[in-house]
Amino acid sequence: xxxxxxxxxxxxxxxxxxxxxxxxxxxxxxxxxxxxxxxxxxxxxxxxxxxxxxxxxxxxxxxxxxxxxxxxxxxxxxxxxxxxxxxxxxxxxxxxxxxxxxxxxxxxxxxxxxxxxxxxxxxxxxxxxxxxxxxxxxxxxxxxxxxxxxxxxxxxxxxxxxxxxxxxxxxxxxxxxxxxxxxxxxxxxxxxxxxxxxxxxxxxxxxxxxxxxxxxxxxxxxxxxxxxxxxxxxxxxxxxxxx
Amino acid sequence: xxxxxxxxxxxxxxxxxxxxxxxxxxxxxxxxxxxxxxxxxxxxxxxxxxxxxxxxxxxxxxxxxxxxxxxxxxxxxxxxxxxxxxxxxxxxxxxxxxxxxxxxxxxxxxxxxxxxxxxxxxxxxxxxxxxxxxxxxxxxxxxxxxxxxxxxxxxxxxxxxxxxxxxxxxxxxxxxxxxxxxxxxxxxxxxxxxxxxxxxxxxxxxxxxxxxxxxxxxxxxxxxxxxxxxxxxxxxxxxxxxxxxxxxxxxxxxxxxxxxxxxxxxxxxxxxxxxxxxxxxxxxxxxxxxxxxxxxxxxxxxxxxxxxxxxxxxxxxxxxxxxxxxxxxxxxxxxxxxxxxxxxxxxxxxxxxxxxxxxxxxxxxxxxxxxxxxxxxxxxxxxxxxxxxxxx
Numbered sequence: 001x002x003x004x005x006x007x008x009x010x011x012x013x014x015x016x017x018x019x020x021x022x023x024x025x026x027x028x029x030x031x032x033x034x035x036x037x038x039x040x041x042x043x044x045x046x047x048x049x050x051x052x053x054x055x056x057x058x059x060x061x062x063x064x065x066x067x068x069x070x071x072x073x074x075x076x077x078x079x080x081x082x083x084x085x086x087x088x089x090x091x092x093x094x095x096x097x098x099x100x101x102x103x104x105x106x107x108x109x110x111x112x113x114x115x116x117x118x119x120x121x122x123x124x125x126x127x128x129x130x131x132x133x134x135x136x137x138x139x140x141x142x143x144x145x146x147x148x149x150x151x152x153x154x155x156x157x158x159x160x161x162x163x164x165x166x167x168x169x170x171x172x173x174x175x176x177x178x179x180x181x182x183x184x185x186x187x188x189x190x191x192x193x194x195x196x197x198x199x200x201x202x203x204x205x206x207x208x209x210x211x212x213x214x215x216x217x218x219x220x221x222x223x224x225x226x227x228x229x230x231x232x233x234x235x236x237x238x239x240x241x242x243x
Numbered sequence: 244x245x246x247x248x249x250x251x252x253x254x255x256x257x258x259x260x261x262x263x264x265x266x267x268x269x270x271x272x273x274x275x276x277x278x279x280x281x282x283x284x285x286x287x288x289x290x291x292x293x294x295x296x297x298x299x300x301x302x303x304x305x306x307x308x309x310x311x312x313x314x315x316x317x318x319x320x321x322x323x324x325x326x327x328x329x330x331x332x333x334x335x336x337x338x339x340x341x342x343x344x345x346x347x348x349x350x351x352x353x354x355x356x357x358x359x360x361x362x363x364x365x366x367x368x369x370x371x372x373x374x375x376x377x378x379x380x381x382x383x384x385x386x387x388x389x390x391x392x393x394x395x396x397x398x399x400x401x402x403x404x405x406x407x408x409x410x411x412x413x414x415x416x417x418x419x420x421x422x423x424x425x426x427x428x429x430x431x432x433x434x435x436x437x438x439x440x441x442x443x444x445x446x447x448x449x450x451x452x453x454x455x456x457x458x459x460x461x462x463x464x465x466x467x468x469x470x471x472x473x474x475x476x477x478x479x480x481x482x483x484x485x486x487x488x489x490x491x492x493x494x495x496x497x498x499x500x501x502x503x504x505x506x507x508x509x510x511x512x513x514x515x516x517x518x519x520x521x522x523x524x525x526x527x528x529x530x531x532x533x534x535x536x537x538x539x540x541x542x543x544x545x546x547x548x549x550x551x552x553x554x555x556x557x558x559x560x561x562x563x564x565x566x567x568x569x570x571x572x573x574x575x576x577x578x579x580x581x582x583x584x585x586x587x588x589x590x591x592x593x594x595x596x597x598x599x600x601x602x603x604x605x606x607x608x609x610x611x612x613x614x615x616x617x618x619x620x621x622x623x624x625x626x627x628x629x630x631x632x633x634x635x
Contacts, residue, residue: 048466051631073468080466084459088260089253100249101467129260145463 001026002076002153002186006056007046009039009208016042018208019056024186024201026152029179031199032188033232039208040188041081044157047186048078060153074102077146081157083139087131091122091141094130099148109148116144120174136167143174154178156187160194172198196228204235211235246469250477254451255484264446268485272442273493276435281500288505299381302336304328305348309356312348315389321382333367343375344368344382359397432596433589436493437562440527441534443489444482445555448538451478453551456635471628475539479621482535490527494520519595526591526606529613530562533584536620537561543627546635565589581608584616 002024009017017039024030032040045051047058049065049072058065063072085094092113099109117126120140125133130141139159146154156175160168175198179185189195195202196216203213212219212235216228223231258264299321306313306325317323326345328336333345347365356362364386368379395405455461464474501515538555545551565586574580574590581587587609594601627633 045634050462050465050634070468073466076466078463078466080459080462082459082462084461084463086253086257086460087458088257093253093256097249097253098463098467101246101464101469103245103468142463 001059001061001184002030002047002155003059003062004043004047004056005058007043007053007058008055009042009046009051009053015208017046017053020205020208020210021056022203022210022213024153024184026184027179027182028200029175029185029187029198030201030203031195032186032203032205033190033192033195034188034205035190035236038190038205040190040205041157042208043205044155044186044188048076048080048155049073074149075152077149077151077154079142079146079154079156079159081161083142083159085130085133085138085141085145088129090129091126091133091137091144092117094141095144095148098145102149104149112148112150113144116147119177120144121170134167135162136164136170139163139167139171140174143171147178151183153184154186156185158188158190160189160191168194192229192232202228204232206236244473246473247477247480250474251480251484254447254478254481258447258450258481258485261446261450264450264485267446268443268489269492272445273439273489274496275442276432276439276493277496277500280432280435280497281504284504298322299378299385300324300343301378301382302326302328302333302342302345303348304333304345305350305352308348308350308352309362312389315392316385319385319388321385330365330367333365337367337369337375344378346382432497433592434563434566436490436497436523436527436592437530437534437585437588438559439493440486440490440530441538441559441562443486444531444535444538445559447478447482447485448535448542449548449551449555451481452539452542453545453548457547462634465633472625475621475625475628479532479535479539479624482539483531486531486535487528490524490531494523515596522595523592526595526609527588529610529617530584530588532617533613533620534562536617536624540620540624540627543624543633561585578602578605578608581605582612584609584613587612 004020004022007017007020008015020039020043022030032043034040042051046053047060047065049058052066060072061075063075065072085091086097089097095113095116096109099112100106104112113126117123120143122137122140122144125137130138133141143159146156159171163171172194175185175187187198200215201213202216202219204211204219212222212231214222219235220228220231223234258268301316301321302324303313303316304326306323313323324342326342328345328347330347333342333347336342337345345367347367349363349365352362352364366379366382366386368375368382370376370379394408398405398408455464465471497515498517498520538558541554541558542551545554562585565583566589568574569580569586569589574586580590587605591601591605591609
């Protein structure tokens, strides 16, 4: 479970996050939806502990990320916006490097990487160097890297960026699989269709503020509009537009 | 600690697979110095070998006005070529390289010589060419010798002792030992050694910081439950490993080069055998973490590979500053100077080359100051990595 409690963050004169609060539950996919510059990445970065909030707190499975960074992070897998890989290492080496830094022993790590290769359909290229991989192959390796320590929670920052239709579809299936294993999945996107196709809960964010949250249906009902797209636009409009 | 070694192993392995890193760190960096050095010293040997053997060639114009001078020059072993050249033609001949040095005897020479007035001679040479400059110097020395001989005769004829015209007699004693003479030539070898150290770590320092940021793997790395100090420590340690390798290759190459370059023929003796190389290695080892930390720190502030490259190439020049300073002020080995990294290594290595004794205290001061500064820089790097601005 991932909890954001009144997270605030300022960069100079810009309020990137203003009292952002929400809960992403286990066994659900929560979508953080908002236009570019809405504060999605800032919020996620505070959740996985690379940015310190000015006020408020973030908890992973009830552990404060700032208080006990290491133990909170051990419960969390992260796929940042820039999910670059090491081109001169093989896919397996990329995954095992992060696993080793997560404190997993060598033997277990080898088994785990093989397991992930099977689960994410990477058997064909797990032993190949990453140089020259397609975007679809890269995202699998990056996802495997984030899952290497078998975390109960997974945060993904715009994971579909730069992926083609097939790869997006595969990613969607992989996320559904992870959800069915009871994991808590939080991902950000500025594409409404993606959120609509995948999420159980939606948090709409604009100008650093949470504008609406709930299930797809409850948001639609509250705005009185049938499609998420229109609801999204209306919610943003009520808040005086993005930024 | 475990994380530190994981990072170290990965950086070491990954860069070993990168051709650019291997070429620059383990080939170009360490071999550049010894090869350049070998080539330069061989060239110097060739030149000095040619010089005394070959007769001095001189083109003389209007020699008929000065038959005595011609005879004197020939008796000194100068090969004279007669030619009738105007001043203008002589300039052209020297500039084109047709003649190395031209001596013009003007028609009024004979009359003025007979009247015991200064008789004019015109020497045409190109001083920017090191070969003809040497020939011109030799001609000048011969002409001066001829002149003073004539002067002494004239004084004697007039009943004056020629000794009156020699108020002082200067004798020179050069106390340089053969090894000492070698140091003049080998002085900048120490810079090549330090250069090899830094080159060995250059690409690794960039790749593990700015490279990590540019390829977008940094944020994922920073979101792991690993202390930033361990990440930085592992990266600096890997950079140190490459630098040490580069240093070892560099010194081995110098040993090989010196085996083939007969420095004795230049009147020098260079003690660069295995033992000296090992001493050099020990002297330079404390400089390794300092260089690695400095480059990693500088590269950590940059946003891209290219930017890091720009800044780090200037870092390559940092160790030259104290060395240049030392040679301008011709500083001698002093304990206080041992506190300055790169200068202390330079002075210690120079002492070894000179066969001069090395004080253990100096070695300790040199190592201590380098390692202390290295520690300060490592802590500064780790602190920088804890800042949010690292995310970029």
